[in-house]
Amino acid sequence: MAFNKWLVFLLICCSCICFGQNSTKKKSLTALIFSLEKQFNIKFSYAVEDVANIAIERPNTSFTLQETIDYLNSKTLLNFKALDDRYVTISVLNKTISVCGIVSDEKKSRLVGASVFVNNSGRSTITDGNGTFKLQNIPIHATLTISYVGFESKQFSPNELFSAQNNCKEIVLTTKNEELNQVLIPIYLTSGLQKYLDGSTVLNTKKFGILPGLIEPDILQSVQALPGVESTNESIANINVRGGTNDQNLVVWDNIKMYHSGHFFGLISPYNPNLTNKVIVSKNGTSAEYSDGVSSTINMYTKDAISNTFSGGAGINSISADAFLEIPITKKLELHISGRRSLTDLVKSPTYAKYFDRSFQDTEINADSDQHDTSSDFYFYDYTAKLLFDLNEKHQFRANIIGINNALDYSERRINTTQTQSKTSNLSQRNIGYGGNWKAQWNSKLSSEFITYFSRYNIDAIDYRIETDQRLTEANEVLETGAKINTNYKKNDHLNFLFGYQFNETGMLNQTTVSAPFFSSTKKDVLLNHALFSEVEYNKNNTYLRVGLRLNYFQKFEKFLVEPRINIRQKLSDQFALKLEGEFKNQSTTQIVDFEDDFLGVEKRRWVLVNDKDIPIATSKQGSFGVEFNKNKLNIEATAFYKMVDGITASNQGFYNRFQYETANGSYTAKGLEFLANKTARQYSVWVSYTFSTNDYTFDTFTPSTFPNNVDIRHSVSLGFYYDIRKNLKISVGGIWRNGQPYTKPIEGNETVQNGNNTLVNYDSPNSENLDNFMRLDASLNYNFNLSESIRASLTAGVMNITNQDNEINRYYRINPNDKNDAIQVDNKSLGLTPNISFRVNF
Known part of the structure; x- marks a missing residue:
């Protein structure tokens, strides 16, 4: 009986609680x-x-x-x-109202740069340094969508965000449960840079803040802010990741492999950031889905969702102008297009002059002469287009095209006492890619994606001497076709399986022709690769694990390569975590340096295919172990790494020493420590990174057989500071200091040596000297404002090398044409003080 009384009492209490809850709902x-x-x-x-x-x-x-x-x-x-x-x-009462909100995650951390869209109006904004947004004159029947990478989007009516007391509504976004690869650090160095659990770094260009010296989120410039990523000659076409060469980076744009990496022959990224949704940079522990690129993988993805909103933007800076549009065609069909073209052949700005001198120093285009008249026209452009079609909720189709072009026309007229010499030169460098993919969600657990692409790279040069009627032509062409199918099985919210197959057919051509006397050399190669890959990804509580295996088959060589991958992150407490990564990778394409005057001396590298003999398949083995600390938005990371790459050739290292014309295969071993400390707050972010590494070649047929790598940078330090001066005004200041690049000097007193009819520089021990330390200070200032309710504008100014530091980035020697016993020192310089300014509008 007593039990029944307690049961009745409990039911009454529960009823009261439920009624109370329902009454306030x-x-x-x-x-x-x-x-x-x-x-x-x-x-x-x-x-x-x-x-x-x-x-x-x-x-x-x-x-x-x-x-x-x-x-x-x-x-x-x-x-x-x-x-x-x-x-x-x-x-x-009012047809339009003002709304206000504060966006945060489940841990109450403010989300800076979250997107707020007024659906079907073209109006949008992003949250400021406090995670706050405000919009005025919003129709009361509109719908607002709030989104952030790695989080579930939410929709609100204006009434839900209106407060008569002007109190901003607290909005909490929850992490996407279906994504195993969750965001670990929402703001990494600056807004728009994030770090994922698998250790990869993600650049979200739409929400990008500001980095020192940059006026826009230049993709390949921005990744150099990460520890372990250098460019020894300041060129984005020469990014060195943990001691690797530039051709050892796999660059993928919307699943299309790209072979071209720099406008202005290396100083400007050729990938327009305005339609790029995110960029994922992986230095180790890469997914088994990817091979090639034994040093790193740089994956660029454009916006992939249909917004049904017409929007776009345009901008102009001291070098180029661009525009992009997102055009809804139907509710299920949308077109995204972008284009950019340089202004360098129309306006010679101070920025252009600095870039021109830097790019064409020590080339035919900028050669010294006592009496000569020269003229040159240089321009570049790029364009992209993407067609998005959602058949229904389960099937999506995408088609892409990207085009990149650099063109240079040069003429020279030299006058001396006996004759007049004239020449005309043309240089063209292009990469065009086509891609398509089909995503299918068969049920709640099973999905698949079919990807296909075609990439074509060409570099062509013509050097014509009028008085002798001699024409030199050079060509390098890459044709690649690829197909891939991925199948994902999601067992639950914590466990995911990936199975896939990939096929690639790569063809390359290298050609040199001289008209008088006639000489011609043409070489063509084709390689077919097959790969099966599988991996399992697990993420629950404090453990993240991704283990994969890739089996590669090279049809031409009848050769198999097995590549295991592992990526583990174990959280020890709320603050500390341990990280272990490892991978085997291979690469069947590489670049070689043929002659100093290849392609007018502007571009000295040619793409070639491996032949498994004098140019073997490059293979890498890499492991890293790290410790992470994260508390109160203070992030500290320390990572030790060891990387060995075998199968490199002397011809693709660009030696300026006694091995310059030798043919040999070897390896390099890079090992070191990367450190990063980053503190973020509502209005600022400050960071310091340090990399210590040693990097040595081993060529068994050389003497000495072991010597420092061309990119052996022992110590590298970068500092940066980002600050919101006020709501729409931001500043970023930062600097780089690193050891100088190794070089080889001639033997003093015996600087040249005779080899048959040729006189060569008599080099001392390879890479035994170092250039002076490199140091540069950069700054950027950004101001955002509204031109109207639907048009936003931004003005950004940036200065690279504020102190006009005279940095040497390369040194080599050549024979003095007036004295065969003397070697002339040639120094390549970095950019001097280089200002730039950008104005953009978005709607």
């Missing part, structure tokens, strides 16, 4: 109106669309009719008015 205004009509025996007169998206708490049932009307007027932007005892009218 918000109810749609439409349903409430029906209820009030029955309660007071009245009729409401209103337009359905005026009340359709409004939800409020039910008024107290003890209220009189007038008290109920007063309550409704205080809680909505509607005017409730009793005409008599029978009828009540509802009208809209």
